[in-house]
Amino acid sequence: LEGYWTLKALEGEDAKDAFKGTNPGLKFDFENNTLSGNGGCNTFGGAFTLNDTNEFSAPNLVATMKMCFQENKEPQFLKALSTPDLTISLDENNILTFKQGETILLQFAKGGESVANETTAVNAESLA
Numbered sequence: 001l002e003g004y005w006t007l008k009a010l011e012g013e014d015a016k017d018a019f020k021g022t023n024p025g026l027k028f029d030f031e032n033n034t035l036s037g038n039g040g041c042n043t044f045g046g047a048f049t050l051n052d053t054n055e056f057s058a059p060n061l062v063a064t065m066k067m068c069f070q071e072n073k074e075p076q077f078l079k080a081l082s083t084p085d086l087t088i089s090l091d092e093n094n095i096l097t098f099k100q101g102e103t104i105l106l107q108f109a110k111g112g113e114s115v116a117n118e119t120t121a122v123n124a125e126s127l128a
Contacts, residue, residue, distance in 0.1 A: 021070030041068035
């Protein structure tokens with residue numbers, strides 16, 4: 001699980017449809033048991049636990065509070081990632097899946113830092 005993971009799907013929706021700006025991603029730090037990444041606009045981080053039966057928990061993630069210009073589902077992403085009692089699995093295609101029971105909440109592909117799907121010009125009209 002070391003390295004950077006880029007969001008592929010949020011609750012079944014393709015990440016490129018859910019995030020018009022930067023695609024979210026995360027990075028595990030097993031030495032410090034912390035998780036960090038980009039939620040689509042803001043950066044986040046916090047402690048996580050992962051036990052021998054692949055039960056994952058990161059209930060106290062914190063995030064910056066920047067003004068975001070692109071349409072995205074960052075609140076849903078951060079809520080899904082903070083959901084208690086998730087189970088994670090890694091399949092043969094190197095897709096990391098976070099599930100609550102049988103419901104797939106998040107899927108990530110290995111590699112790449114966060115990249116923008118689409119950019120929005122910042123001007124007086126877009127600020128209004």
